[in-house]
Amino acid sequence: MSDIIFENIKITLESNDTDYEEVCNNLYQYNVRATNELLKKPGKDINLYLKDESGKAMGGLFCETWLYGLYLDVFWIADEYRHKGYGKVMLTEAERLGKELGCTFAHTCTFTYQSPEFYKNMGYEIFGVNDEYPDGIKQYFLKKKL
Template sequence: MTDYIIESCNKDNIKTIVDGINEYNLSKVSALAKIWTRLEFVIKDENGTEIGGVLAGIGYWNGLEIKILWVKETHRKKGIGTKLLEYTENIAKEKGAYISMIDTFDFRAEDFYLKNGYNSIGEIKDFPKGHRRIYFSKTLHE
C-alpha cells in the first residue's frame, strides 16, 4: 500500500491543479475561447462613491460566470443591479457568450434573478441552515 501526504497548497501546487483539470476538460470538449476573460465592473454615484459592482468572466466554453453581483444596501431597488447585470451580459454577448450562470441564496437575490430572465436550475436545501442556495442560468440571445 502506498502512503499519501495531504498538505496545504502553494502557488505552484494551485497552478498544477488548475492546469490538470483544464487539460482533462479540454481533452473531452474543445475550447471555444482560449482564456478566462475577466468582466469586472464597478458602478459609482455622482460623487464617485462605489455603490455596486460585478465580478464575472467568460470561460473557455463561452459561458458567462457571475461570481459576485453586489449593490450597496442603500441603493437597492433602484434598478442599479439590473443595469450592472444587463451591462455585463451585453459585453459577454459581444465576446461570444451564449449562456450566463450564477448562484445565490434565498435571502439575497432569488427574485432579482427570476425578474431578470434567469431560470432556477437547482438548489441545495438547508444551506445555510434554514435557507437554500439556488443555481440559475439564462440563455443570452443576440
C-alpha cells in the same frame, strides 16, 4: 487531520505557496484539452463597477466567459444603492457584452438571503436547488438564454 499514506503517496493538509496554483492550473489545462479548447471561448472577463462621485466602488458585477457561457460570479451593491435600478442596468450590460463576445447563455447561483427573486425578475430560471444548508437556507442555480 494526520497525514494519510497510501501506496507511498501522502494525503495532507500541508501545502506551500505554489501547491494551490499548480493544482488549479493543471485542472484548467486538463479541462481545456478535454473540451477541445472550447473552455477558452470566448475567455474574456467582464467586470463592471458601480462608483460614486468620489470614484469609490459601491458595487460590482464580475463575470467570466467560458464554453460560450457568461458566468456571473460576484455581484454586490452597497445597501444605499440597492432597489434603485443599478443592478438591472449592470446585469443587462453584462449580458449584452457577453452576447457580443458570443455567449449564448448566462448562469449563476445565489442564496435565499441574497437575490433569487431579482434574477427571476430578470428572466433567469432555476434549474437546481441545494436545500442541505441549515436554517432553511437554499442555494439556487439559475440560467438564462441570451
